[in-house]
Amino acid sequence: xxxxxxxxxxxxxxxxxxxxxxxxxxxxxxxxxxxxxxxxxxxxxxxxxxxxxxxxxxxxxxxxxxxxxxxxxxxxxxxxxxxxxxxxxxxxxxxxxxxxxxxxxxxxxxxxxxxxxxxxxxxxxxxxxxxxxxxxxxxxxxxxxxxxxxxxxxxxxxxxxxxxxxxxxxxxxxxxxxxxxxxxxxxxxxxxxxxxxxxxxxxxxxxxxxxxxxxxxxxxxxxxxxxxxxxxx
Numbered sequence: 232x233x234x235x236x237x238x239x240x241x242x243x244x245x246x247x248x249x250x251x252x253x254x255x256x257x258x259x260x261x262x263x264x265x266x267x268x269x270x271x272x273x274x275x276x277x278x279x280x281x282x283x284x285x286x287x288x289x290x291x292x293x294x295x296x297x298x299x300x301x302x303x304x305x306x307x308x309x310x311x312x313x314x315x316x317x318x319x320x321x322x323x324x325x326x327x328x329x330x331x332x333x334x335x336x337x338x339x340x341x342x343x344x345x346x347x348x349x350x351x352x353x354x355x356x357x358x359x360x361x362x363x364x365x366x367x368x369x370x371x372x373x374x375x376x377x378x379x380x381x382x383x384x385x386x387x388x389x390x391x392x393x394x395x396x397x398x399x400x401x402x403x404x405x406x407x408x409x410x411x412x413x414x415x416x417x418x419x420x421x422x423x424x425x426x427x428x429x430x431x432x433x434x435x436x437x438x439x440x441x442x443x444x445x446x447x448x449x450x451x452x453x454x455x456x457x458x459x460x461x462x463x464x
Contacts, residue, residue, distance in 0.1 A: 352373060353460050362453060
């Protein structure tokens with residue numbers, strides 16, 4: 232109510248100033264200027280004083296609230312900085328730890344030997360030569376697959392254990408699609424194919440299995456009897 236009264240008082244004073252008579256010499260402010268102080272007497276002055284007191288009181292509250300918010304924000308910033316510092320310290324400690332050692336789940340079948348980084352079984356018994364399907368079956372019975380050679384270095388390391396001028400089945404075939412040789416142990420396209428001269432030729436449209444002979448790959452009839460190499464999974 233006091234705030235409304237103060238506003239009405241200001242409006243009254245403003246109306247008094249604006250409604251002053253205008254002469255050829257400019258607005259006649261003498262009368263209004265003499266009367267203006269009287270407009271703040273009594274009720275108007277009391278209402279204005281109350282409004283100013285009200286604003287002053289609330290200004291203190293606003294200042295107190297703003298200071299409290301700033302203090303809370305400052306405390307929150309300090310807390311976040313402290314948490315970030317703790318986290319950074321933990322990360323530094325974690326990076327200094329050695330890599331955890333993982334146990335290998337690979338079980339190496341009997342009669343397999345380590346060549347390079349993998350384990351292989353190389354058949355050497357002449358009376359145990361198999362066609363490609365028989366060789367693949369023999370490897371699976373030992374918990375392995377026909378060898379999947381993926382580089383020249385791997386091939387050369389294996390060849391040091393071969394019998395002279397013997398033929399060895401590999402896992403690679405194009406039985407599914409002619410000309411598309413894949414590793415049957417993974418189903419992935421073969422990336423390393425060390426073909427001999429003129430190979431693959433798919434002679435009589437009946438050569439779909441690959442053997443390794445004297446350092447080179449040859450496609451052959453899958454029913455040819457050969458030695459074989461198994462690779463542990």
